[in-house]
Amino acid sequence: MRPIIRRMARMAALSVLLGAGGTTAGWAQESQVGSITGHTDAGKKLYRRYCIGCHGPSGDGAGENAPWIDPKPRDFTLAVFKCRSTPSGALPTDEDLFNAITRGFVTTYMPQWRPLTAQNRTDLIAYIKTFSPKWRSGKPGTPIAIPAEPAPTAESILRGRQLFQRMECWKCHGPAGHGDGPSAATLTDNKDLPIRPYDFSTGTRFMCGATNQDLYRIFMTGLDGSPMPSFADQLKPAEAWDLVHFLRTLQPIETREAAIWRDWLNTHARELKPIGPGGGGR
Amino acid sequence: MVRRFLKAAAPLAMLVCAAMAPNPGGSTVAATYTAAYATYTHRIPSFARKYNLPCSACHTAWPELNAFGQAFRDNGYQMMNDRDSPIWQNPSYIPVTFRVTPNWHREGATKQPVDPTPGVPSCVSATGVGCVPRTLMQSGFDLSGMDLWTAGTIYKNISFVLLPSADANASFHFEAAFVRFDNLADNRWVNLKVGKFELDNLISEKRFLFLSGNGGVYQSYHFLPAGDANDFGLGDNQIGAELSGHSQNSYTRYGVALLSTSSGNPGLVSSNAYDTYLTFSHAIDAGKLGVERLGVYAYLGRRPTYFQTTDSGAAIPGTGTGNKPFYRVGLSGDFFFGDFELLPLVMHASDDKYLANATPSNGTLPAGAQAATWNAGFLEAHYYVSPQLVFTGRFETVRMAQQAISGTQKNLGDVDAFSGGVRWYPIMFSRAGLSWHTEISAVRMQGSVFAGSDRVWATSVFSGLDFDF
Amino acid sequence: MMLRIFAGSMLVVLVGAAGRGPFPAGTINGKVTYTGTPPKAHPIDMAKEPNCVTQHPTPVSTQDAVTGPGNSVRYVVVYIAAGDQGAPAATDTVHYDQKGCMYIPHVAAMQVHQPLAIFNDDPHSHNIHPLARINPEWNKSQPKGAPPIRTTWEQPEFIAVKCNVHPWMHGYFAVLATPHFSVTDTTGAFMLAGLPPGKYTVTAWHERFGTQSQEVTIGGAETKTVNFVLTAKPY
Numbered sequence A: 001m002r003p004i005i006r007r008m009a010r011m012a013a014l015s016v017l018l019g020a021g022g023t024t025a026g027w028a029q030e031s032q033v034g035s036i037t038g039h040t041d042a043g044k045k046l047y048r049r050y051c052i053g054c055h056g057p058s059g060d061g062a063g064e065n066a067p068w069i070d071p072k073p074r075d076f077t078l079a080v081f082k083c084r085s086t087p088s089g090a091l092p093t094d095e096d097l098f099n100a101i102t103r104g105f106v107t108t109y110m111p112q113w114r115p116l117t118a119q120n121r122t123d124l125i126a127y128i129k130t131f132s133p134k135w136r137s138g139k140p141g142t143p144i145a146i147p148a149e150p151a152p153t154a155e156s157i158l159r160g161r162q163l164f165q166r167m168e169c170w171k172c173h174g175p176a177g178h179g180d181g182p183s184a185a186t187l188t189d190n191k192d193l194p195i196r197p198y199d200f201s202t203g204t205r206f207m208c209g210a211t212n213q214d215l216y217r218i219f220m221t222g223l224d225g226s227p228m229p230s231f232a233d234q235l236k237p238a239e240a241w242d243l244v245h246f247l248r249t250l251q252p253i254e255t256r257e258a259a260i261w262r263d264w265l266n267t268h269a270r271e272l273k274p275i276g277p278g279g280g281g282r
Numbered sequence B: 001m002v003r004r005f006l007k008a009a010a011p012l013a014m015l016v017c018a019a020m021a022p023n024p025g026g027s028t029v030a031a032t033y034t035a036a037y038a039t040y041t042h043r044i045p046s047f048a049r050k051y052n053l054p055c056s057a058c059h060t061a062w063p064e065l066n067a068f069g070q071a072f073r074d075n076g077y078q079m080m081n082d083r084d085s086p087i088w089q090n091p092s093y094i095p096v097t098f099r100v101t102p103n104w105h106r107e108g109a110t111k112q113p114v115d116p117t118p119g120v121p122s123c124v125s126a127t128g129v130g131c132v133p134r135t136l137m138q139s140g141f142d143l144s145g146m147d148l149w150t151a152g153t154i155y156k157n158i159s160f161v162l163l164p165s166a167d168a169n170a171s172f173h174f175e176a177a178f179v180r181f182d183n184l185a186d187n188r189w190v191n192l193k194v195g196k197f198e199l200d201n202l203i204s205e206k207r208f209l210f211l212s213g214n215g216g217v218y219q220s221y222h223f224l225p226a227g228d229a230n231d232f233g234l235g236d237n238q239i240g241a242e243l244s245g246h247s248q249n250s251y252t253r254y255g256v257a258l259l260s261t262s263s264g265n266p267g268l269v270s271s272n273a274y275d276t277y278l279t280f281s282h283a284i285d286a287g288k289l290g291v292e293r294l295g296v297y298a299y300l301g302r303r304p305t306y307f308q309t310t311d312s313g314a315a316i317p318g319t320g321t322g323n324k325p326f327y328r329v330g331l332s333g334d335f336f337f338g339d340f341e342l343l344p345l346v347m348h349a350s351d352d353k354y355l356a357n358a359t360p361s362n363g364t365l366p367a368g369a370q371a372a373t374w375n376a377g378f379l380e381a382h383y384y385v386s387p388q389l390v391f392t393g394r395f396e397t398v399r400m401a402q403q404a405i406s407g408t409q410k411n412l413g414d415v416d417a418f419s420g421g422v423r424w425y426p427i428m429f430s431r432a433g434l435s436w437h438t439e440i441s442a443v444r445m446q447g448s449v450f451a452g453s454d455r456v457w458a459t460s461v462f463s464g465l466d467f468d469f
Numbered sequence C: 001m002m003l004r005i006f007a008g009s010m011l012v013v014l015v016g017a018a019g020r021g022p023f024p025a026g027t028i029n030g031k032v033t034y035t036g037t038p039p040k041a042h043p044i045d046m047a048k049e050p051n052c053v054t055q056h057p058t059p060v061s062t063q064d065a066v067t068g069p070g071n072s073v074r075y076v077v078v079y080i081a082a083g084d085q086g087a088p089a090a091t092d093t094v095h096y097d098q099k100g101c102m103y104i105p106h107v108a109a110m111q112v113h114q115p116l117a118i119f120n121d122d123p124h125s126h127n128i129h130p131l132a133r134i135n136p137e138w139n140k141s142q143p144k145g146a147p148p149i150r151t152t153w154e155q156p157e158f159i160a161v162k163c164n165v166h167p168w169m170h171g172y173f174a175v176l177a178t179p180h181f182s183v184t185d186t187t188g189a190f191m192l193a194g195l196p197p198g199k200y201t202v203t204a205w206h207e208r209f210g211t212q213s214q215e216v217t218i219g220g221a222e223t224k225t226v227n228f229v230l231t232a233k234p235y
Ligand SMILES: [Cu+2]
Pocket: C101, C125, C126, C127, C163, C164, C165, C166, C169
């Protein structure tokens, strides 16, 4: 990673020499979150303080603690990230990485780094991006558009339930969202390591946030590197919101959607076919 | 007479204490109230092992906590990622941490009262009668006590700490023992802790970077005027219950504690009264500088002035009465300027005239008796060369504002203290830590047993290997 | 449907044979065989996807080491690794099918930037997860009846492809810099046609048996035969 930094520094110097500083500002500003610019040198110090134990000195996720951790720490040399606002296969934005560091990853060993200053977190992003050449050859993708959320209704939850059946979410996440579908036990990530599907019945937060928008984003962008694919080509925005509304009824917490759904079930429960092979209808 | 619960102190420290006590049977000056090894600093590799984080993630330089470590502690030793309950731990995970510090040190003190001819008793050290002043010196290899930390989560949002602590002769006591309930009613502003624990001091004396005999204690946290019967120290762990809360990143936090008047001693040995400790602090994200925190604190306490007695005057534990008030109030801060950290503290303190004159409230005060008040403060600085190398320095001062008896020499008992050190952590992994700690410190006190105009110096040189696992 | 699949796999073999350009085109053909002990193909248990069980009355076998008579090896990618002289780009669409919970073909070769279309012919969902390291790694769901996923790859790379829902589904995209490539058939045969005179490095790649290269010089409209013998390991 050292040669990369050196090369970046040299190129930055070159761009100044050529008077091209204005057009290649990207080299000097190594990460940008809102008005905060992050720098790799500051980020490196912070990385060594906070991150190195798991993600390792070369960012490959093989830190001294990695053998004891499941799921394994992210390998930054691949530049493949779960939580993005950008389409599957695209690099995340700096804001996406910032949000991931801030939020941590529920059900993993990645803690929430909220107590770190915003500057610290932005510096860390600048440094993390030095681990893969993809950040030099490519640009982050364009965040997907998320239209305004329609109000949840029993009908939208029902449509979402049908999508849960038709998109075969249940094959991994299980008919009731318990993470126990027929394919759950054999799932592997992009390093062929076993990985569990999200269990909607235990978590109050999701891997990439806690809001309906976060949930929308999760299945529309996919969690790259994991078995969770993107449904962006398969779901129209209205359908995606339907699915969001249904998924919200699977959680162990009291949600708007759960209340609506409970009311509907009180009178219509017998009309439902269970989710699973050949099921899911009304 | 109030029962005294002095902790074991280094021999010289005791001598200095005695030298500073003008009244026979009176009290001590805090300068050397507690030996350094008794105030054991806290950081917990068993947490690092549990959560797979390097020490430096939670500590600026262990044992001092950084903002992330503070938030972890405030969450009841939880990362809040649904992996805190022990059911997620490898069965072989044992939440136990050892800490011990083999070291070499040298302690010196000037103007100590000794027998003019060794072996021929004539000196009464408390009064100086029959004594001559000498400078005394001790040095050699030594051992600290040992801490045996066990701490962890019992279940989600329920955690515990049990800290049996031994002195260098393996005589144990419970330095801390409490259970903590977090996020009551799903609210991070409502957490409850019950047991024996460190007060919620913004600048912790349990997790600080000083170990030497004279530097390993904040004078401000333990100072008591000469002749004072109070036994309270802000740095001492107390027994009680604490309600606390914090914002999501712990930048804003508060604590309200209700504490027994026993100064942390178990067995209901004091009175039936209670002390209160109130703390509030708020931090801001200062961009490139770091996190800047400012806090206020107020300890409102009472101590009994006499006990029921039996068997020719022996006090009966727990029957303390004639409670008289004292307080410690002030401001403290934790300011970062990149890798440079400043920790300032100011305090105003007052002990009731009965406490200050060690007089039972049903007795007669000496002429001119009044409340003792004083002001104290320190400025501590750290420079972090890296997470594995830190330089420290501290200047501390205590100034009497009002002596317990009017007309007493105004500056009697005033203290100035200086400490400086370096800690190098050649081993800092997520499973164990070793640090080489070197420190010098000096404390200057106004007044010896011989003369109020004397200045007594106590000095320490310390170099030790501080390891824990 | 079968017709398209057939055309798809033939296309791969014949891409280079179109004989573009006025030069006298040479051809390199040959066979790939193995020495040693190849792993045994074993039947795949598709019980978790009943649709696919019914589609295969006799269970299909794993395809990571498919061998034939005379120690021939199928699904070896043979391509020009060096010596290309500004050959025209391959532009026809490479088809990749998911049918009966199998990838057809098991190995699809294509040139960088060449259109790739991925079909789901099954009455249930698959997710296509190319585990690219140099190219972007993506993962997309393709439920039954969904239109083909059309894409291209920008960097040469042998990309493992898997379906997370059906853990036995494994395949490869062989993304090559050259338009001259061929995937060996059931007899282990390959053919690289339309080669202008010149000196070439011909490379054979197999997912289990590794890589081998040979130098070949094409003088004009001639056919040269080059055979590869890969070393098979039983694990
Ligand atoms: Cu599939």
